[in-house]
Amino acid sequence: MAWIVKNSATMKIDRREQPWLDDALKAELEANVLPSYPTKQAATLPVLHAVQHKHNWIPLQAIEEVADFLGLSHAQVMDTATFYEDFWLKPKGKYLIMVCQSITCELMGQVGLLERIKAKLGIDVGQTTQDGRFTLMAAECLGSCDTAPVALVNEKLYESITATNFERILDDLE
Numbered sequence: 001m002a003w004i005v006k007n008s009a010t011m012k013i014d015r016r017e018q019p020w021l022d023d024a025l026k027a028e029l030e031a032n033v034l035p036s037y038p039t040k041q042a043a044t045l046p047v048l049h050a051v052q053h054k055h056n057w058i059p060l061q062a063i064e065e066v067a068d069f070l071g072l073s074h075a076q077v078m079d080t081a082t083f084y085e086d087f088w089l090k091p092k093g094k095y096l097i098m099v100c101q102s103i104t105c106e107l108m109g110q111v112g113l114l115e116r117i118k119a120k121l122g123i124d125v126g127q128t129t130q131d132g133r134f135t136l137m138a139a140e141c142l143g144s145c146d147t148a149p150v151a152l153v154n155e156k157l158y159e160s161i162t163a164t165n166f167e168r169i170l171d172d173l174e
């Protein structure tokens with residue numbers, strides 16, 4: 001867990017006219033989510049999840065819109081969004097590749113595998129391809145050590161992978 005430090009005093013927020021948290025999503029949240037929580041603040045996580053689910057990431061403008069919707073300060077929602085690694089505050093590729101880097105996968109060839117994937121996609125860990133298709137991340141143990149090395153692509157787990165068969169898997173996604 002690492003705190004993300006942002007220069008909030010001078011940070012530029014890209015804005016668009018159309019809200020990210022639009023009236024339809026607000027109505028859905030008011031009908032189906034807020035009633036389950038004792039306060040609006042308590043619903044911060046599910047509201048952020050709903051925005052991310054709809055847009056695949058959470059732009060800074062959306063952080064402000066969520067704060068206004070819940071009656072919180074922008075900083076309170078930013079604190080929450082940056083505390084959890086599950087929230088994406090920059091655009092995420094259509095396919096999120098998470099390669100396990102824990103000990104068993106490392107012993108079974110994860111390092112070479114990761115290098116091949118980086119070379120194939122032309123990006124480093126933590127980056128997204130220019131066409132927005134792939135984001136590459138390293139993950140801690142994915143709970144499938146007996147089939148190491150493993151990687152997730154979005155929700156799907158790929159087991160006992162080799163660089164060659166994983167490259168084929170990525171080609172098939174394209």
Ligand code: FES
Pocket residue numbers: 100101102103104105106140141142143144145148149150
């Ligand atoms: S170490 Fe990779 S799945 Fe456990």
